[in-house]
Amino acid sequence: MDRNMFITTLKNNFLYNAGSELNEHTNHYETPFRGYDAATGRFTGVDPMAAKYASLTPYNYAFNDPVSYNDPSGADPIQDMLDNMGRSRRGYTGSSYGSYSYYWEMDGSGGGISRHGNTFVINWGAGEHGAHWNSNGNSFLFASQEQALAYGMAYQDRHDSWEHTYYGSEQATLFGYFAANHNGGTLLSPEAVNYHIQKYQQSKVNSMIAGMVSGQVPIFNLNLTWEIMLNPALADYFQTQNGGNVYAEISNSFNEMKYDYMAVKNVGANAMFNMIGHYSVNEIDGKYYFNASAAGTTPAKTQGDVAFLGSAQVMVNGKAVNNNPFVLRDGYNAAYPSGFQKIGAVSFELPTSGNVIINLNFSYHIVFGLQGNRHSAVMTIPVHIRQIGLPRN
Amino acid sequence: MGYHEIDEKFMKHRIAILLLSALTCGCDQENNTEEVDDVYQPNPEALELNNKAVNFIGNAAHSYDSIKGSFYDSALIYLNEALQVDSLYITAYTNKAQVLRNKGQLKESIDVLEKVESIKPGFVEVIMGQGLVYEKMGNMSQAHKKYNEALEAYKARLEDNPDPVKVKLDIAFLYIFLEDKHRGMNELEFLKDEYPDDQQIIAMEGYLKGFNKEEFIKTY
Numbered sequence: 281m282d283r284n285m286f287i288t289t290l291k292n293n294f295l296y297n298a299g300s301e302l303n304e305h306t307n308h309y310e311t312p313f314r315g316y317d318a319a320t321g322r323f324t325g326v327d328p329m330a331a332k333y334a335s336l337t338p339y340n341y342a343f344n345d346p347v348s349y350n351d352p353s354g355a356d357p358i359q360d361m362l363d364n365m366g367r368s369r370r371g372y373t374g375s376s377y378g379s380y381s382y383y384w385e386m387d388g389s390g391g392g393i394s395r396h397g398n399t400f401v402i403n404w405g406a407g408e409h410g411a412h413w414n415s416n417g418n419s420f421l422f423a424s425q426e427q428a429l430a431y432g433m434a435y436q437d438r439h440d441s442w443e444h445t446y447y448g449s450e451q452a453t454l455f456g457y458f459a460a461n462h463n464g465g466t467l468l469s470p471e472a473v474n475y476h477i478q479k480y481q482q483s484k485v486n487s488m489i490a491g492m493v494s495g496q497v498p499i500f501n502l503n504l505t506w507e508i509m510l511n512p513a514l515a516d517y518f519q520t521q522n523g524g525n526v527y528a529e530i531s532n533s534f535n536e537m538k539y540d541y542m543a544v545k546n547v548g549a550n551a552m553f554n555m556i557g558h559y560s561v562n563e564i565d566g567k568y569y570f571n572a573s574a575a576g577t578t579p580a581k582t583q584g585d586v587a588f589l590g591s592a593q594v595m596v597n598g599k600a601v602n603n604n605p606f607v608l609r610d611g612y613n614a615a616y617p618s619g620f621q622k623i624g625a626v627s628f629e630l631p632t633s634g635n636v637i638i639n640l641n642f643s644y645h646i647v648f649g650l651q652g653n654r655h656s657a658v659m660t661i662p663v664h665i666r667q668i669g670l671p672r673n
Numbered sequence: 674m675g676y677h678e679i680d681e682k683f684m685k686h687r688i689a690i691l692l693l694s695a696l697t698c699g700c701d702q703e704n705n706t707e708e709v710d711d712v713y714q715p716n717p718e719a720l721e722l723n724n725k726a727v728n729f730i731g732n733a734a735h736s737y738d739s740i741k742g743s744f745y746d747s748a749l750i751y752l753n754e755a756l757q758v759d760s761l762y763i764t765a766y767t768n769k770a771q772v773l774r775n776k777g778q779l780k781e782s783i784d785v786l787e788k789v790e791s792i793k794p795g796f797v798e799v800i801m802g803q804g805l806v807y808e809k810m811g812n813m814s815q816a817h818k819k820y821n822e823a824l825e826a827y828k829a830r831l832e833d834n835p836d837p838v839k840v841k842l843d844i845a846f847l848y849i850f851l852e853d854k855h856r857g858m859n860e861l862e863f864l865k866d867e868y869p870d871d872q873q874i875i876a877m878e879g880y881l882k883g884f885n886k887e888e889f890i891k892t893y
Contacts, residue, residue, distance in 0.1 A: 539884065539889045540893070541801065541802060541805055541893065542767075543786065543789075543798045543799045543802035544764075544767065544798060545796070546839070547798065548798050548843055589734070589735060593735075593737075600737045600738060605735065643731060643734040645727065645731055648764070652715065652723040652724050652765070653723075653724055654764060654767070654771075655730040655734070655768075
């Protein structure tokens with residue numbers, strides 16, 4: 281078809297990038313997140329990712345370099361990275377932190393996004409100006425794995441954590457985008473996105489920077505919860521928020537011992553620990569909630585200061601979709617025998633579809649004076665939630 | 674499981690734990706004396722790195738299976754760094770051995786414990802730990818070799834110990850792994866004869882009776 285003829289015979293409001301529609305009232309192209317004024321080459325709204333790319337004007341587009349970087353959604357070149365997975369691209373996230381920049385690349389072994397089954401891995405490279413690295417050469421390459429790992433550790437120490445740098449401000453958008461890409465094109469609700477942010481924070485991905493070496497190039501690996509976003513069970517979960525599983529209301533106690541052996545003088549088999557507690561499933565206004573509380577003890581506590589931890593992992597169709605920590609809140613007053621240390625309670629809404637199992641995970645830390653702390657065994661107590669009906673819808 | 678059974682189990686565990694705690698409490702003074710003798714002040718930087726690693730280990734316990742490995746890898750980075758700073762830091766070694774064991778790198782875990790043994794010969798809990806890992810690997814001959822070494826080390830510790838009950842209870846536990854649970858229970862009987870009023874021994878007896886070695890090794 282002759283394109284010019286098409287344009288003259290049928291008014292096309294979708295001339296701008298990626299099908300963005302022209303708003304005839306404002307004469308701006310509407311991207312999903314903000315308007316774009318083709319005449320000035322500027323968006324008319326603040327970049328929702330402005331906090332991340334603080335070194336650039338908040339009205340910037342694709343790092344002010346539309347030749348090299350495309351930004352069809354108007355929000356984040358990283359979205360392009362997701363959209364164009366497999367296409368050769370590269371860019372950077374700005375230089376908000378002194379002399380440091382963070383580079384991503386898709387066209388080499390040094391970074392970008394890679395997919396391993398249902399896991400998407402974003403590999404962020406880090407390097408200094410004038411000595412940064414990339415897969416195209418003229419770069420600072422680490423001479424050894426040890427050097428790369430040491431560099432990564434120093435990097436983390438300097439910048440406190442990923443969460444407190446730019447990642448903290450972009451989580452919602454990234455998760456929203458990701459959900460849109462893999463949830464039939466429908467953005468998740470704010471509640472759903474928030475759910476994932478909480479999960480993201482809980483998993484402390486920010487501190488999960490593992491040094492890796494691909495060839496001689498270090499990768500700071502963030503294989504965060506995006507795997508979970510791709511989980512069909514999870515998508516199913518969100519799609520059935522208005523109906524779903526019907527659960528039997530239950531109320532049970534547990535009392536489990538985990539035997540362990542710790543190679544510490546005068547501890548040995550005393551590393552075992554005992555968790556007691558209670559869990560229940562209750563319906564409130566048509567929604568089902570899982571509630572639990574617990575307390576623990578161990579003979580090893582006479583050798584050091586002990587702190588117990590607990591979490592409830594939600595398994596849907598055999599896949600972990602959420603972790604909920606036990607926390608001590610104001611007003612928590614569950615009674616336990618003396619000698620048992622309370623770890624608080626957990627309460628959350630149960631998934632509305634899929635076969636659900638809750639794994640209660642418990643562990644403890646022990647601190648031996650000046651000699652540093654140590655972590656002991658993990659106890660997992662599977663709780664089979666009885667589903668008594670098919671999903672309502 | 675009914676409430677009655679739960680309550681009964683609960684009470685049994687509770688009594689066992691409390692009595693074992695009392696047992697260890699009874700040894701506090703002796704332990705403290707030993708700790709003074711054994712105390713090692715690690716390099717502060719190494720201590721900090723070790724503790725960072727422990728946080729990763731703790732987080733791994735409450736994370737998704739798919740990312741546990743990354744937590745353990747991060748812990749190893751810090752532990753290796755700690756050991757570069759302070760190569761005599763036993764706690765960092767034993768933590769590293771634990772991480773490697775959790776990652777399924779059993780041989781590497783044993784190698785790390787061997788390193789501890791070279792630093793502190795006769796460290797009976799470390800020798801015992803090696804035996805447990807060997808057994809987990811299915812290498813029973815090496816496991817028994819280590820258990821026998823541990824037995825000798827416990828006996829040596831017994832000679833210098835003014836309150837032998839804790840050590841003797843450890844020995845009774847060890848006999849289970851020497852495939853002689855009967856001997857372990859007999860040791861407890863001897864202890865009961867020797868210390869008829871010691872409730873902690875009775876508690877350990879209950880503990881050992883309910884102990885499942887295969888399950889223990891599987892989850893160790």
